[in-house]
Amino acid sequence: MNVAHKDISKTGAGTVLDVEALRGDFPILARRIRGKPLVYLDNGATAQKPRVVLETLDNYYRNYNANIHRGVHTLSGEATAAYEGARDRIRKFINARANAEVVFVRGTTEAINLVATCMGWGGVQRGDEIIISAMEHHSNIVPWQLLCERSGAVLRVIPINEAGELIMEEYARLLSDRTRLVAVTHISNALGTVNPVKQIIEMAHARGALALIDGAQAVPHTAVDVQTLDCDFYAFSGHKLFGPTGIGVLYGRQAVLEKFPPYQGGGDMIKMVSFEKTIYNDLPYRFEAGTPDIAGVIGLGAAVDYVTAVGLDRIAAHERDLLEYATDAARGISGLRIIGTAKEKAGILSFVLEGIHPHDIGTILDHDGVAIRTGHHCAMPVMEFYKVQATARASLAFYNNRADIDALIKAIAHARQVFH
Amino acid sequence: MHELKDLYQEVIVDHNRSPRNFGKLAGANRVLEGYNPLCGDRLTLYLNVKDNKIENITFDGSGCAISVASASLMTETIKGKSTGEAEGIFHSFHDMVTTDSGEPDFDKMGKLVAIAGVRDYPTRVKCATLCWHTLHSIIQGERASVSTE
Numbered sequence A: 001m002n003v004a005h006k007d008i009s010k011t012g013a014g015t016v017l018d019v020e021a022l023r024g025d026f027p028i029l030a031r032r033i034r035g036k037p038l039v040y041l042d043n044g045a046t047a048q049k050p051r052v053v054l055e056t057l058d059n060y061y062r063n064y065n066a067n068i069h070r071g072v073h074t075l076s077g078e079a080t081a082a083y084e085g086a087r088d089r090i091r092k093f094i095n096a097r098a099n100a101e102v103v104f105v106r107g108t109t110e111a112i113n114l115v116a117t118c119m120g121w122g123g124v125q126r127g128d129e130i131i132i133s134a135m136e137h138h139s140n141i142v143p144w145q146l147l148c149e150r151s152g153a154v155l156r157v158i159p160i161n162e163a164g165e166l167i168m169e170e171y172a173r174l175l176s177d178r179t180r181l182v183a184v185t186h187i188s189n190a191l192g193t194v195n196p197v198k199q200i201i202e203m204a205h206a207r208g209a210l211a212l213i214d215g216a217q218a219v220p221h222t223a224v225d226v227q228t229l230d231c232d233f234y235a236f237s238g239h240k241l242f243g244p245t246g247i248g249v250l251y252g253r254q255a256v257l258e259k260f261p262p263y264q265g266g267g268d269m270i271k272m273v274s275f276e277k278t279i280y281n282d283l284p285y286r287f288e289a290g291t292p293d294i295a296g297v298i299g300l301g302a303a304v305d306y307v308t309a310v311g312l313d314r315i316a317a318h319e320r321d322l323l324e325y326a327t328d329a330a331r332g333i334s335g336l337r338i339i340g341t342a343k344e345k346a347g348i349l350s351f352v353l354e355g356i357h358p359h360d361i362g363t364i365l366d367h368d369g370v371a372i373r374t375g376h377h378c379a380m381p382v383m384e385f386y387k388v389q390a391t392a393r394a395s396l397a398f399y400n401n402r403a404d405i406d407a408l409i410k411a412i413a414h415a416r417q418v419f420h
Numbered sequence B: 001m002h003e004l005k006d007l008y009q010e011v012i013v014d015h016n017r018s019p020r021n022f023g024k025l026a027g028a029n030r031v032l033e034g035y036n037p038l039c040g041d042r043l044t045l046y047l048n049v050k051d052n053k054i055e056n057i058t059f060d061g062s063g064c065a066i067s068v069a070s071a072s073l074m075t076e077t078i079k080g081k082s083t084g085e086a087e088g089i090f091h092s093f094h095d096m097v098t099t100d101s102g103e104p105d106f107d108k109m110g111k112l113v114a115i116a117g118v119r120d121y122p123t124r125v126k127c128a129t130l131c132w133h134t135l136h137s138i139i140q141g142e143r144a145s146v147s148t149e
């Protein structure tokens, strides 16, 4: 019943990725944009999908589409097995202890909202404190603001320095016995900063607070082990991990999730319903009310298999090399200012050009086939900090190569020319 | 295939680099900020309106080349016009940048035709229309206040 699992392109032995072969796994990379080959450098927004993911989705809908957990017929059995099989592989991917800790949600945004909502119902009170950081995506800001509004809790923000790194001494100062939860991003989508999350989690725990890590930008670039990190929650989106849109994961420590009240009510999240009393289902089903994105989960399972086979260590090494190459080249462009110069960075080159607005850069680059993101990257406080309205951002995936970076640099030169 | 130079015409590059009527207007009796949350462009219009005539208009703020050049050209075009005439130009301008039929009409639109290229870039149309929508709101607001008197 499973898709004839095609081997990913032979990447060869050793530690170096055969990027050219891997590119062949991504049909969209053959596209031309305005007559030019596509240079896709907007992976931070969403990543492209390898053929095996597309085929897995297609195969599910063609051959064993059925609802899960509720049919005795063959198709339902197959769909349930594929869905739960994917959960098991995703659990291994982040090294969670049990499948009970892997909750499927729509994406990072919903994962964080789930935690914030349940914490609100679960007793966050006036005077309690939630700590986030100055480099968070709006999805790791607004749910906490809502929680604070409803509960009277107070939001505290860890400041950043000019390089775009968290000021850890300030974090230590913000922590107190009132801190209920610390929520920070693993890798910043606007700056590329890799945060010292293990230390952040340890410090939170030392004060009796929970720790949530926004892993949206981390899982495509670095191996994540939730047991080593010892976080209470880890959130990520499938679509940035070469999987489908509409599916994501909330890892939650079992002991913590068990104390949470249900998030949404409906089918699948219950064991028994009567008008007098409803008995909720076990984890993780208690948090998966209704028919889930079955195809999305199965597709994400295929994406995780694919990334694992490519090898996150090799991916990290390749991207480190590529980011260094891009950073060196960008530094050579006069009038270009890199936004985010942390010592530990991954995958992201954010910049502004003197005299040219990021949106104009984006349009001109698109003309040359180069897709980047321009704007505030859903991190308006970061823009505010650097006193810019917007930045241009190139974000990498393992299928990017030096030719992509050369095209980017050439297109930036073109933009300079247009605005001479 | 749309040529990039159709969008970034010399006129636009020039008006972006040295926007006309740029800065606050002393004695303005109508001020409104236009904001495009999608891209963060912020423009403030300052008008001096007397007897339905736009005696003076300036703008400040920051945004992409298209939005700055569009605002610059707009101020040049409507200075001295009646609010009714300005509304008419707003509608013609809107049509010009949102329909893709035919050559823009230079006789009717004058130097505003330089902006017509954005219609081939749907994601950028809002940049060009931000200042015009702001102007439209000011004029509508004025009408509203007139009607309540």
Ligand SMILES: Cc1ncc(COP(=O)(O)O)c(C=O)c1O
Residues within 6 Å of the ligand: A044, A045, A106, A107, A108, A109, A110, A137, A139, A140, A185, A187, A188, A189, A214, A216, A217, A237, A378
């Ligand atoms: C750091 C970070 N957090 C959260 C999100 C939100 O992810 P999603 O929109 O998939 O829920 C993103 C995506 O842009 C992100 O980069």
